[in-house]
Amino acid sequence: MNTPISRRSVLRGMAIGATAPVWVRFADPALAAGPAPKNAARHLLVVFLRGGNDSLQTVAPMGNAALLKLRPSVGLRDDDMLAMGNGYGINKRLPVFLDFWRAGQLAVIQQVGTGTKNFSHSVATRKWESGNPEERYASGWLGRYLDATPGVGAVRAAAFGDSVPLSLVSERANPLSLHSIERFVFNDTKLADAAARHAALSHLASAPAPAGSMLEAITRGQQELIAAYDPLAKIGNAKIDGRTPTVADNAAQLFAAGLGTEIGFINLGPFDTHTDERGRHASAITTLNDTVKNFFSTATKLGVRDQSVVLVVSEFGRRVYENKSGGTDHGEATSVFALGSPVAGGMYGPDLDVSQLSGGNIPTRIDLRSVYASVLEKWLRANPATVLGATFPTIPLFR
Amino acid sequence: MTDEHNALLAHLFRRAGFGARRSDLDAYKNRPYEDAVEALVNPDVRSRDRSATMNQASGGLTVPSLASAQEGWLNTMVASKAPLFERMTLFLSNHFATAYDPGSNVDVAALLDQQATIRKYALGSFAELAHAMIDDKALSCYLNNDRNNKSKPNENLARELMELFLLGTGNYTEDDVKETARALTGYHLVRAAPGARPNLVYDKSLHDDGLKTILGVTAAFTPHGVVDLLLNRPVARRFIAGKLVAHFVGPQVDPALVGTVAAAFGPDWQLQKALRAIFYSEQFRNPSARQALPKSPAEFVVGLMRSLGRTEVHEGATYMAQAGQVLFRPPSVAGWPTGKRVLGPGGMLARYNAASTFARFHVNNPSSTAPNTPELTRWVEALGMTSISQTTIDALRTYNDAASTQPASVLTAGLVTLLLSSPDFNLA
Numbered sequence: 001m002n003t004p005i006s007r008r009s010v011l012r013g014m015a016i017g018a019t020a021p022v023w024v025r026f027a028d029p030a031l032a033a034g035p036a037p038k039n040a041a042r043h044l045l046v047v048f049l050r051g052g053n054d055s056l057q058t059v060a061p062m063g064n065a066a067l068l069k070l071r072p073s074v075g076l077r078d079d080d081m082l083a084m085g086n087g088y089g090i091n092k093r094l095p096v097f098l099d100f101w102r103a104g105q106l107a108v109i110q111q112v113g114t115g116t117k118n119f120s121h122s123v124a125t126r127k128w129e130s131g132n133p134e135e136r137y138a139s140g141w142l143g144r145y146l147d148a149t150p151g152v153g154a155v156r157a158a159a160f161g162d163s164v165p166l167s168l169v170s171e172r173a174n175p176l177s178l179h180s181i182e183r184f185v186f187n188d189t190k191l192a193d194a195a196a197r198h199a200a201l202s203h204l205a206s207a208p209a210p211a212g213s214m215l216e217a218i219t220r221g222q223q224e225l226i227a228a229y230d231p232l233a234k235i236g237n238a239k240i241d242g243r244t245p246t247v248a249d250n251a252a253q254l255f256a257a258g259l260g261t262e263i264g265f266i267n268l269g270p271f272d273t274h275t276d277e278r279g280r281h282a283s284a285i286t287t288l289n290d291t292v293k294n295f296f297s298t299a300t301k302l303g304v305r306d307q308s309v310v311l312v313v314s315e316f317g318r319r320v321y322e323n324k325s326g327g328t329d330h331g332e333a334t335s336v337f338a339l340g341s342p343v344a345g346g347m348y349g350p351d352l353d354v355s356q357l358s359g360g361n362i363p364t365r366i367d368l369r370s371v372y373a374s375v376l377e378k379w380l381r382a383n384p385a386t387v388l389g390a391t392f393p394t395i396p397l398f399r
Numbered sequence: 400m401t402d403e404h405n406a407l408l409a410h411l412f413r414r415a416g417f418g419a420r421r422s423d424l425d426a427y428k429n430r431p432y433e434d435a436v437e438a439l440v441n442p443d444v445r446s447r448d449r450s451a452t453m454n455q456a457s458g459g460l461t462v463p464s465l466a467s468a469q470e471g472w473l474n475t476m477v478a479s480k481a482p483l484f485e486r487m488t489l490f491l492s493n494h495f496a497t498a499y500d501p502g503s504n505v506d507v508a509a510l511l512d513q514q515a516t517i518r519k520y521a522l523g524s525f526a527e528l529a530h531a532m533i534d535d536k537a538l539s540c541y542l543n544n545d546r547n548n549k550s551k552p553n554e555n556l557a558r559e560l561m562e563l564f565l566l567g568t569g570n571y572t573e574d575d576v577k578e579t580a581r582a583l584t585g586y587h588l589v590r591a592a593p594g595a596r597p598n599l600v601y602d603k604s605l606h607d608d609g610l611k612t613i614l615g616v617t618a619a620f621t622p623h624g625v626v627d628l629l630l631n632r633p634v635a636r637r638f639i640a641g642k643l644v645a646h647f648v649g650p651q652v653d654p655a656l657v658g659t660v661a662a663a664f665g666p667d668w669q670l671q672k673a674l675r676a677i678f679y680s681e682q683f684r685n686p687s688a689r690q691a692l693p694k695s696p697a698e699f700v701v702g703l704m705r706s707l708g709r710t711e712v713h714e715g716a717t718y719m720a721q722a723g724q725v726l727f728r729p730p731s732v733a734g735w736p737t738g739k740r741v742l743g744p745g746g747m748l749a750r751y752n753a754a755s756t757f758a759r760f761h762v763n764n765p766s767s768t769a770p771n772t773p774e775l776t777r778w779v780e781a782l783g784m785t786s787i788s789q790t791t792i793d794a795l796r797t798y799n800d801a802a803s804t805q806p807a808s809v810l811t812a813g814l815v816t817l818l819l820s821s822p823d824f825n826l827a
Binding site: 163188218323 | 502503543546548550551552553554555558559562563568573576690691692693720721722723724725730731732733736738739740741742743744745746747748751752755756759788790791793794795797798801802805809810813816817820821822825826
C-alpha cells in the first residue's frame with residue numbers, strides 16, 4: 001500500500017524533476033461537505049476531453065500579463081473568467097465548476113502529465129489511457145482495476161460511444177459500450193420468434209474460446225450484451241426534468257440502478273484547437289459544463305450524488321504560446337479536475353510559471369499515475385500498485 | 400475441389416475482399432489459388448473504373464450530403480467486382496484518416512476529391528499517393544496545414560506525416576517534427592471568386608525556404624522534398640509493410656514476412672506487388688492464419704450485404720456506424736477503432752441488429768438470389784462460411800426446435816440472423 005503523506009509534503013516529494021516550488025491551496029474548509037459514506041457503492045465518471053484540452057482556457061491565473069503576452073488573441077481575459085477568489089479564474093462557460101469550487105468540491109490538479117516529449121495525439125492518448133507512460137500495457141488503467149477487484153452485477157463499467165475506450169480495455173471484464181440507454185435495444189423484439197432467437201444468441205456466445213483470442217472477444221461481447229440487456233431495458237428512457245436523458249444522465253441512472261456499475265466513461269470534444277481557439281474551445285467547454293451539470297443533477301435526484309466522483313482528463317495540454325492560426329499546438333502537461341462531495345476541494349500541484357516553460361509547454365510536475373493512484377486507493381479502494389505496476393505517491397484529493 | 404483448396408480460397412476472399420460468396424468459390428474451384436490472387440491484385444479495369452466514378456461527384460454542380468456520400472461509398476463496396484481494390488481504398492482512407500469537419504473546410508466535396516485520389520493509387524504507387532496527400536485539401540485542412548505559417552509553423556501535419564503516415568513512432572525526434580513543419584509551409588486556401596469553394600494552393604512566397612535539418616540531413620526542404628526524404632528512409636518501407644501484414648495476415652506480425660513485403664514494393668513503391676507478396680506467402684496460406692482476425696464493422700456489413708444481394712445502403716451505413724465505423728468520419732487521425740474495442744456488447748448489439756434487419760429484407764423479397772429456405776447447409780455455403788463450429792450448429796438446432804411452429808420465412812430470417820451473428824461469421 002502507499003504511505004499516506006500530508007498534502008504539502010507529498011506534492012513536493014512527487015514532483016518530477018521539479019525545481020520550482022510546489023504547493024497547494026485550499027478552498028474554505030468551512031464550506032466543505034461531510035465525508036462520503038464509508039461502505040456504500042462508489043462510482044467514478046471519467047470525462048475524457050479528446051484532442052488535448054487547453055488547461056489555460058479552463059482554469060487559469062487571472063491578470064497574468066506574462067501569460068497573455070504569449071497568447072494575445074487566444075488567452076482568457078479577466079472578463080472571460082469567473083473569479084475563484086484565489087487569483088485564479090474559471091472559464092465563464094464553465095459556471096458549474098464555480099459552484100463546485102465554492103462548495104469545496106472541486107480539485108484542480110495542475111501540471112499533470114506523462115513526462116513525454118512526444119506530443120502526438122495517439123501516443124499521448126495511449127500513455128494516459130493505459131496508465132503507463134512506457135505503454136507497456138495493452139489494457140487500460142480502469143480495465144486493470146476491474147480485473148484486480150471483484151465486482152458484482154451485470155454492468156461494472158459503461159462507456160458511451162461507438163466503441164470501448166482503451167482506458168477500459170481489460171483482460172477479464174468486458175465493459176459495456178453503448179450510444180445511450182435508449183438505443184441499447186434489439187430491433188426484433190416484436191417478432192414471434194424473438195425469445196427463441198435471443199436464447200440462441202446466448203447459446204452462440206457460449207462457444208469455447210482460447211484465452212486472449214478474437215473469438216473470445218466476440219463471445220464475451222455477446223455474453224455481456226445479454227447480461228446487460230434486461231436491466232438496461234428496465235431503466236427505460238423516461239424524461240428527466242422535462243428533457244430526454246443525455247449520456248450524462250444515463251451514467252447517473254446506471255450508477256443508481258443497482259447493476260454494480262462502478263465506472264462510467266464519456267468522451268467529449270474535439271478539443272484540438274490548432275485554429276480559431278476562442279470560438280472552438282468555448283463551444284467544446286460548454287459541453288463539459290452541460291455534462292457535469294446533468295450528471296450531478298440526475299445523480300442527486302436518484303440519491304447517488306454523494307457516492308459519485310467525476311474525473312476530467314485529457315491527453316495533453318497545449319502550447320502556452322499561440323500559433324499564427326489563432327490556436328495553440330500540442331503541449332505537455334495539463335490540469336486534471338475532480339468534482340463531487342467526496343472530493344477535497346482545492347488547488348493541487350505547482351502554479352504556472354511562464355518563465356519556467358519546457359519548449360514553450362507546461363512541464364510535467366505531477367505524474368499522472370499519482371492522480372490515478374489517489375483515485376484508485378482513496379476512492380475506489382483498490383491497491384494502486386496492482387493496477388499501475390508500481391507505487392506512486394498519492395495526493396489527498398478525497399475527504 | 401478439395402476441402403483445403405476451398406478453405407484457402409474462402410480465407411483469401413475474406414481477407415482480400417469482404418467475404419467469400421458461393422460464386423467466388425465456384426469460379427476458382429478448378430483453378431489454382433494463384434489465379435484468384437492475380438484476379439484480385441489485377442482487377443478488371445472496367446469494374447475498377449466504374450466503382451471509382453461513383454465517388455467523383457465533386458466535379459459536378461451539386462455536392463451530396465455527408466449521408467449520401469457515406470451511402471455512395473458503402474454501395475460501391477457492396478457492388479464492386481474488385482473487392483481487394485475496395486479493401487485497399489478503405490485501408491488507405493484509414494491510413495490517411497481524414498474526418499468530415501466543414502468548419503475547417505473538410506467538407507463533402509473535399510472528402511470525395513480525396514477519395515478519388517486514393518482510388519487512383521489504391522493498387523498503385525504508395526509513394527505517389529503520399530505526395531498527392533500532401534497536396535490534398537481535405538487532409539491538409541483536417542491537419543491544419545492550410546494554416547501552417549512560416550513565421551509560426553503549425554506542427555499538426557508534420558507530426559502525423561512522421562508518426563502515422565510514413566515512419567512510425569520512435570523513428571524521429573521532436574526536433575524533426577518542428578523542422579518538418581517548416582518544410583511543409585506554403586499552403587493556403589484561395590477562393591477563385593467570392594463565395595466559391597476555396598482551393599488549396601501552394602504559394603512559394605509563403606514557404607519557409609531556409610535550411611532545415613531533418614533526420615540528420617540539412618537542406619532547404621520543400622513539402623515534396625521532405626516527403627521524398629521520409630519515403631527514402633529504409634524504415635518507411637518496413638513501416639508500411641508492417642501495417643499491411645498486420646491488416647491482411649494477422650496481429651502476430653512476422654518480421655521475416657515484413658522484410659519480404661518491404662522488399663516487394665520495389666523502387667516505385669507498388670502496393671500491388673506488396674499485396675501479391677502477402678497473399679503468396681506461406682504465413683498467409685498457413686491454416687493457422689484463418690479466422691484469427693475479427694471482421695471490422697465495414698467487413699461485416701459489406702460482407703453480409705454482398706452475400707444476401709441487398710442494397711439498402713441507408714440501413715447498412717447506420718448499423719456500420721453503430722458498430723463503430725462511420726465512413727468519412729474516423730474518430731481521430733489514428734483511424735477507426737479495431738479489435739476488442741469494436742467487439743464489446745454495444746458493437747455486438749449493432750451487428751445483431753444489422754443481421755436481423757437484412758435477414759428480414761431478404762425473406763421479404765422473393766426475387767433475392769440467395770436461398771429462401773431455412774436449410775442450414777445452403778446458407779453456410781451462401782455466406783461463404785466454409786466451416787461452422789459445433790456450438791453454432793447446436794445453437795441453431797435449439798432455435799429451430801423452439802421456433803418450429805413458425806412458417807418457413809420466419810425460420811429462414813431467424814436462421815440467417817443467427818448465422819450472421821455467430822462467432823464464425825464475425826471472424827475473418
